[in-house]
Amino acid sequence: MGDSNRRSALNRRSFLVGGAALTGGAAVAGGAAGWGVGGRTATARTPDRDAIANSRAVGAATEPFHGDRQSGITTAPQAHAAYVAFDLRDGLRRTDLIGVLRAWTQDAARLTQGRGGLADLQHELAEGPSRLTVTIGFGPELLGKIGLGDRTPEWLQPLPDFPQIDRLEDRWSGGDLLLQVCADDPLTVAHSARILSSGVRDAVLQRWAQRGFRRAVGTDPSGQTQRNLFGQIDGTANPSPADADYDQLLYSDGADRRWMRGGTSLVLRRIRMTMDTWEEIERSSRELTIGRKLDSGAPLTGTTEHDPADFEAIDQTGLTVIPTESHIARARPRVRAETILRRPYNYDDIPDPGQISNSGLLFASYQADPVRQFVPIQQRLAEQDMLNTWTVPIGSAVFAIPPGCHEGGYVGESALEG
Amino acid sequence: MGDSNRRSALNRRSFLVGGAALTGGAAVAGGAAGWGVGGRTATARTPDRDAIANSRAVGAATEPFHGDRQSGITTAPQAHAAYVAFDLRDGLRRTDLIGVLRAWTQDAARLTQGRGGLADLQHELAEGPSRLTVTIGFGPELLGKIGLGDRTPEWLQPLPDFPQIDRLEDRWSGGDLLLQVCADDPLTVAHSARILSSGVRDAVLQRWAQRGFRRAVGTDPSGQTQRNLFGQIDGTANPSPADADYDQLLYSDGADRRWMRGGTSLVLRRIRMTMDTWEEIERSSRELTIGRKLDSGAPLTGTTEHDPADFEAIDQTGLTVIPTESHIARARPRVRAETILRRPYNYDDIPDPGQISNSGLLFASYQADPVRQFVPIQQRLAEQDMLNTWTVPIGSAVFAIPPGCHEGGYVGESALEG
Numbered sequence: 036m037g038d039s040n041r042r043s044a045l046n047r048r049s050f051l052v053g054g055a056a057l058t059g060g061a062a063v064a065g066g067a068a069g070w071g072v073g074g075r076t077a078t079a080r081t082p083d084r085d086a087i088a089n090s091r092a093v094g095a096a097t098e099p100f101h102g103d104r105q106s107g108i109t110t111a112p113q114a115h116a117a118y119v120a121f122d123l124r125d126g127l128r129r130t131d132l133i134g135v136l137r138a139w140t141q142d143a144a145r146l147t148q149g150r151g152g153l154a155d156l157q158h159e160l161a162e163g164p165s166r167l168t169v170t171i172g173f174g175p176e177l178l179g180k181i182g183l184g185d186r187t188p189e190w191l192q193p194l195p196d197f198p199q200i201d202r203l204e205d206r207w208s209g210g211d212l213l214l215q216v217c218a219d220d221p222l223t224v225a226h227s228a229r230i231l232s233s234g235v236r237d238a239v240l241q242r243w244a245q246r247g248f249r250r251a252v253g254t255d256p257s258g259q260t261q262r263n264l265f266g267q268i269d270g271t272a273n274p275s276p277a278d279a280d281y282d283q284l285l286y287s288d289g290a291d292r293r294w295m296r297g298g299t300s301l302v303l304r305r306i307r308m309t310m311d312t313w314e315e316i317e318r319s320s321r322e323l324t325i326g327r328k329l330d331s332g333a334p335l336t337g338t339t340e341h342d343p344a345d346f347e348a349i350d351q352t353g354l355t356v357i358p359t360e361s362h363i364a365r366a367r368p369r370v371r372a373e374t375i376l377r378r379p380y381n382y383d384d385i386p387d388p389g390q391i392s393n394s395g396l397l398f399a400s401y402q403a404d405p406v407r408q409f410v411p412i413q414q415r416l417a418e419q420d421m422l423n424t425w426t427v428p429i430g431s432a433v434f435a436i437p438p439g440c441h442e443g444g445y446v447g448e449s450a451l452e453g
Numbered sequence: 454m455g456d457s458n459r460r461s462a463l464n465r466r467s468f469l470v471g472g473a474a475l476t477g478g479a480a481v482a483g484g485a486a487g488w489g490v491g492g493r494t495a496t497a498r499t500p501d502r503d504a505i506a507n508s509r510a511v512g513a514a515t516e517p518f519h520g521d522r523q524s525g526i527t528t529a530p531q532a533h534a535a536y537v538a539f540d541l542r543d544g545l546r547r548t549d550l551i552g553v554l555r556a557w558t559q560d561a562a563r564l565t566q567g568r569g570g571l572a573d574l575q576h577e578l579a580e581g582p583s584r585l586t587v588t589i590g591f592g593p594e595l596l597g598k599i600g601l602g603d604r605t606p607e608w609l610q611p612l613p614d615f616p617q618i619d620r621l622e623d624r625w626s627g628g629d630l631l632l633q634v635c636a637d638d639p640l641t642v643a644h645s646a647r648i649l650s651s652g653v654r655d656a657v658l659q660r661w662a663q664r665g666f667r668r669a670v671g672t673d674p675s676g677q678t679q680r681n682l683f684g685q686i687d688g689t690a691n692p693s694p695a696d697a698d699y700d701q702l703l704y705s706d707g708a709d710r711r712w713m714r715g716g717t718s719l720v721l722r723r724i725r726m727t728m729d730t731w732e733e734i735e736r737s738s739r740e741l742t743i744g745r746k747l748d749s750g751a752p753l754t755g756t757t758e759h760d761p762a763d764f765e766a767i768d769q770t771g772l773t774v775i776p777t778e779s780h781i782a783r784a785r786p787r788v789r790a791e792t793i794l795r796r797p798y799n800y801d802d803i804p805d806p807g808q809i810s811n812s813g814l815l816f817a818s819y820q821a822d823p824v825r826q827f828v829p830i831q832q833r834l835a836e837q838d839m840l841n842t843w844t845v846p847i848g849s850a851v852f853a854i855p856p857g858c859h860e861g862g863y864v865g866e867s868a869l870e871g
Contacts (some may be wrong), residue, residue: 047498047714079624081504081507081508081509081510081511082504082505082508083510084510084511084513084514085668086499086500087500087505087510087511087547088529088670088674089674090499090500090671091671091672091673092500092501092505092671093502093505093669093671093672094668094669094671096501096502114639114669115639156732156735157684157747158816159684159747159748160680160681160684163668163673165669166502166674204798219669219672219800220668220669220672221533221639221666221669222666222667222668222669222672222680222682223672225666225682225799228521228809229682229728229809231848232810233728233732233809233810238808240807241809244804245803246803248639249640250512250581250638250640250668251511251532251638251639252505252511252669252670252671253505253506253508253512253579253670253671254503254509254511254583254638254640254641256506256507256509262577262640264578264640264643264644264647265575266577266578310647310651311651314651317574318574329575329577330577381639381640381643381662383643384803385662385663385802385803386659388624389648390659391647391651391654391659392647392650392651394643394647404526436722439767
């Protein structure tokens with residue numbers, strides 16, 4: 036075993052028996068090699084940055100609004116997102132809620148296609164929709180508040196408590212209604228969220244708003260697998276549309292509630308990442324924590340990102356190569372049903388006084404049934420996950436995402452009509 | 454005079470004599486025409502969105518770090534910005550400050566070229582620098598704190614009070630040191646700001662951080678003139694590099710302090726925009742307020758954005774076409790010296806409880822001498838500017854931006870050596 040292998044084994048032993056290997060003053064950045072090394076430089080056939088800047092190619096792209104399913108779920112994640120939650124004002128009825136949903140549907144249908152909202156006097160800000168999607172969700176108490184509690188799916192409830200890890204704050208949790216607004220342009224997200232939120236304030240009270248980002252278009256051809264602010268590739272093990280059970284994992288077949296057929300659920304968790312202490316551990320400890328290599332995102336037993344992880348492989352010290360307490364070892368599905376579609380965003384907000392950062396992850400996952408699919412994973416992670424040392428869930432919400440609608444209809448009508 | 458002219462004249466009279474024309478429930482959005490109308494659709498020669506997404510063209514682009522002048526001043530504005538201010542900790546000396554500036558210089562030289570910072574164990578996040586620039590500034594009290602107060606330029610002081618408009622908050626104002634971090638990718642900005650801020654925490658205390666954005670690359674070929682969240686084209690009347698006095702307006706010739714030669718100043722004002730009331734006035738009132746057309750950004754006397762404004766032109770009602778109280782009439786330079794280079798960013802942060810939005814503008818301007826060039830403009834605007842009804846300055850800071858440095862040197866050395 037060479038020197039570097041021996042060192043890494045030693046680091047590993049010491050990390051697992053009680054302490055992360057701390058970064059020393061003499062730490063040398065692996066980054067000396069720099070960008071573009073490793074055969075990933077742009078080829079001559081890719082567009083040139085100035086040609087992109089002089090174009091509307093990113094801004095002009097659109098995603099459909101109408102359809103059997105809402106957009107923004109399997110849509111390739113856009114660079115920017117706003118999640119905005121609302122509570123229905125006291126005393127409102129079914130017809131008032133229908134008014135809100137019709138207004139959102141009409142404006143979303145326009146905004147996503149680059150047209151100003153109906154009462155939007157600033158239509159220039161809607162030009163260049165940048166693949167805008169607007170996705171509408173129903174919180175656990177919404178239907179009960181308008182006398183339709185029996186239409187609430189069984190699984191539509193707040194997540195169980197995870198007292199080992201949760202430090203939830205009301206200001207990031209819950210809500211009767213959700214707007215998920217995503218686009219490749221931050222001004223489009225800001226304007227669209229504003230227009231949609233301000234038009235309905237007589238009926239709903241804004242409860243919270245959260246904003247997130249991924250890498251800009253044209254920075255990362257690996258596309259959908261983003262890096263979070265810990266530098267981890269995040270979202271590798273998503274189901275693929277090529278999987279035979281993809282639709283079944285993602286969308287309701289109507290067996291929960293008939294109106295949900297074609298709908299799904301969103302779990303949104305705001306996870307604070309403690310950059311200060313994460314930066315104190317070195318790369319080998321970071322890789323053991325997650326179970327993947329930092330550079331490629333490959334499992335510690337593989338060489339490329341999508342290599343299957345071998346959780347049985349043993350290293351020269353007799354331990355599994357991927358620690359059993361690592362994030363991926365704990366998170367991996369024990370049964371196929373524990374499969375979710377993650378669509379996370381980073382956040383980096385104004386720090387609190389005395390702090391350098393206010394950073395983390397807006398963990399967002401879609402699944403047909405969060406109780407069956409998501410909760411068992413979260414339960415295991417709450418019980419044990421090396422990553423928990425550096426992450427704190429501070430917000431949590433669950434929404435039903437109704438099926439999509441067609442021209443003339445509105446999102447949510449299958450729940451509210453009849 | 455046709456109906457629409459007459460109506461607009463009436464609106465105008467009523468607006469100027471005491472009330473904005475309110476938007477009614479029946480307001481019809483001008484946006485029905487929609488995006489792409491007006492001959493501005495992309496041509497066949499522009500790159501296609503998917504080709505951009507599959508490339509690193511935006512991420513691979515770099516701006517120089519070393520040079521006679523710092524980057525990030527005349528650099529075509531990137532899509533994302535972080536401004537981070539710091540105070541020197543008590544009791545620190547010149548050598549400590551030099552340590553901070555050397556660390557920032559070394560890391561900035563690396564990060565801007567796509568390499569991880571020196572103590573950065575997560576170099577993957579530095580890949581794809583996306584035209585990153587890091588610009589370093591000195592606040593009014595910095596040099597005095599290390600016994601070099603006589604080197605502080607006369608103009609390096611907080612702006613005078615503007616009691617008519619200012620509602621300044623400490624948490625967005627002042628500071629001994631500034632980092633301006635700009636890139637076309639939000640993850641690059643977040644990571645770079647983090648690395649630069651966390652590496653110097655023993656010497657400096659982070660005072661505030663502000664984050665802003667403009668439109669994403671590939672959404673707006675008009676490029677440098679951005680739209681703010683009121684929908685206004687913002688930054689039209691900037692000096693041009695073709696102007697004979699461009700360098701003189703922007704950069705110190707060393708007559709203020711010899712070490713400043715090749716440096717400039719930054720005025721950063723955080724301006725809250727009250728979206729709730731702005732949305733209550735209709736387009737004609739919005740245009741009279743600013744003095745420009747909303748769609749093209751043309752002055753009310755012109756047809757395209759860069760047409761010179763005719764402040765003498767009279768309309769059929771006997772008033773100047775551009776109201777004398779409008780923003781551009783009040784802001785326009787009375788003498789050529791009142792010319793500044795604006796480089797603004799929008800902000801859209803987490804709303805306070807009960808609010809829908811927390812939006813505004815990070816007004817940033819560069820000029821050789823803020824007292825001569827900026828203050829007279831701000832004084833006029835504080836005295837009278839129709840836009841003041843919808844804007845509130847809540848933060849203010851002034852920084853000297855030292856000249857650039859060459860390999861082996863560090864930003865600020867002309868002030869600190871000798």
